[in-house]
Amino acid sequence: MMAFLSAISILVSDYDEAIAWYSEKLGFELIVDTPMGGGKRWVVVSPSRDAQTRIILAKASGAEQTALIGRQMGGRVGFFLQTTAFDEAYSRMVEAGVVFREKPRSEPYGQVVVFEDCYGNGWDLIEPAD
Incomplete structure (x- = not known):
């Protein structure tokens, strides 16, 4: 029986550039960085270890x-980063220089704002409504 989605992959042009962006701009943790030979590495990041x-x-x-x-994702938002402290997360990301496509807004499903990763992939920062 399937339990949960354990990982997704994002194409990057440079491992170290991507690691730096996700850790410095989003505060993600580097979970694994293992050489695989031939210039390839198994690199895993996450908002937290748990x-x-x-x-x-994944280097293209x-x-x-x-x-x-x-x-x-063909220009659409394809990744959704959930927070329990929207205003704090948004402020920290602005200070870190994250590029936002819009101003934060309230929707029936929660507070949300669209931002881009270092390669232009669209992300939602979202705090779900109660």
Whole structure:
């Protein structure tokens, strides 16, 4: 029986650049960084060590994958970062220099704002409504 989604992967152009962005801008933890040979690494980041879903930073190889960096979701928001302290998280991200596509807004499902990672992938920072 399936229990939960353990990881997703995001195409990146450089491991160290992506690790730095996710750790410095979002405050994520580097969980694993293991060399796999041939310049490949198994790199996993997460909002915290105990988060159920983690992100595998996958270095693109070849022209087809490279062309998809920052466009994995066709311009739509594809990643959703949930918080329990929206205003605090938003302020910290603004101070860290995160690029936002809009101003925060209230929706029936909660407070939300769209931001971009270092490659332009769309993310929602969201605090669900009660």
